[in-house]
Amino acid sequence: MNVGGYRPSNSWLRRQLDTSWHRWVALCFAGAAAVSVVMAAFIAPRQATLRMQYEIAQLSHSVDHLEGEQRRLLLEREALTSPALLATQLDTLGLVQVGPDRVGRLTPAGDLVLPKPTATPARPNPARRSH
């Protein structure tokens, strides 16, 4: 509701100066520091966890790569040492196939069993024709 001719005046107010403002500022700083310490204590472990997770992710990637490389090398080694390949390279590698007639055996009792000498290996008689 408007009252004609009335103008409010605040000239009767007098400025009041806060003489203890520095105490309030110090309290604010102290509060901020306390909150920071509490938050740091709360966040720091999580931050460490986060950093470890990041490192684990990176290392997992490396492990995957290395496992893949290990797998590739394993397959390569298998191929290079396959019996079929070795059989074709016996002369190059200085290897000789050994038959049972050249192998002596140690029995569980410690006796050496030498192969029976055979004069001539039994081979088919070409003249013999049988089922």
Add this chain to the structure above:
Amino acid sequence: MVNSARLRWIAWALGAWTAVVVGRLVQVQVFDHRMWEAESARQREGTIEIEEPRGDIVTRDGRLLAGSLERVSLYANPRQIPRAAWTKVASGIAALVGQPAATVLAELEGHDGFFYVAKDLDPRVADAVSRLRQRGVGTLRTERRVYPNGALAGPTVGFLDAEGHGQAGLEAFYDRTLRGVPGVYRVLRDGKLSPTQLDPRLETPGRPGQSLILSLDCRIQQAVEQELASTVARTGARGASAVVMDPATGELLALGSAPSYDPGHIGQSPPDARRNRAVEDALEPGSTFKPFIVAAAVTAGVLSPFEMVDCSGGGVQIANFFIRDHARFGLLPVREILAKSSNAGAIRIAYRVPPDHLDEMIRAFGFGQPTGVGLPAETRGLYHGPRFWSVLSRAGLALGQEISVTSLQLAQGYSVIANGGMLVHPRLALDTRDRDGRSVAPAQPEPGIRVMPAVLADQIATMLESVVEEGTGKAADVPGYRVAGKTGTAQRATRGSYTGGRHVAWFAGFLPMPDPKVVIVVCVDQPVSDYWAADVAAPAFGRIASRVVTLLSLMPEGGGRA
């Protein structure tokens, strides 16, 4: 002047309309919420399956017969790449795939959408591609099947098709075990409702394929294949097969077939070489079948193992047919009938056995049915029961005719004699292991089924020993070891007659006597230079056996493994 009645009607109508809309909203948003959300997801999203790494196939001595390598495929989609960047993108891709930049650029210009720039690349390419940070260029994980031992046990291992599904051999039979369970990922659909590879989210985790541990011994397998290849080359045979089996457990130490093929280069092999002859070729066993006739006669009580049988006359008359022997014999003990492989003697014994009992024994030895070894194309062989027999059938069976067997079936039959009369089914798979090497499903050895008394099995084994000592199988001898076995030379029927001049040479035997550790069967199909089993199959048996006893460190005189 406002008509308040009309206003009231309008207010009521609007209110009712608002109530309907709000009700429908509540129904859609609250009550049918899940259904509409699922419908939305169905339209917006799809699922794709991403294969897990395929399992290995490993021999009992730890050799890798089949394994998988992770690879990547590099793709590009020119629609998603700004035209101005094509040259730069092409040069970036070219450096990764080892192609000229001009070639890659031409590929970009020649395609309207998604295409593979290169496949089967090193997985490190994926990192390099992600560093390009270029929309429309990416990689997909793939897998390459590798067979590091080449053609070794090729027909047994089998091969995969382009989609990575097993097509032959163990790769086909154990496909589900080796493949594992693919992981299911939820992805966005494109404008044509096809699932894309964008933003995959794991919905159902997959399970990596399990590795298969075989009973095969890589060294014995190699020795067998080497011998088969040289036998085929030397005799001009069409093919050959061999089986090395542990008669006590049924474990197959080698399963050879020649010619063979490298599963890693399947396209370079002729179709005839892709057959596993040891389980897919059913052939007449010839005289190697005679010991089973003897076993049937003794178990029927119509023959004594020490009896003398009349083999005189140079043959035997059956109805209107005279079946000749290959030599003139007189009275022969059963042992010598086998040692000299007398046809007349075997026929006379066969006709003493009641047909039903003979049939029962033939089936008890495992003939006429697949062994169940775990190979997809295994044949049951060819054998008809007494209902279909003619007057000559028992004579045919005595000579190893009117029945076709595989090398594996014959090895199974000879194992019964070698192990004291128990039928043990051959087996290839010993175990399956998960990605971490833990045993998942170890195969339990079966107890076996008694086919004949142990005493009789030992007597027949001793008879077969004389075949190698003084009979037709001398070439199968292994110096220092006692070997038992039987030769068999069968004519190969062509279009219903035996006039084609084609033969199959067999030798089936075991060692070291008197406690055999391995049964070996050698089959040479259609040798040209010489066809008698004594000259073709028996020497091959001897050479394989001498390698096997060395590799397994078998002691002579049945002393067991050293």
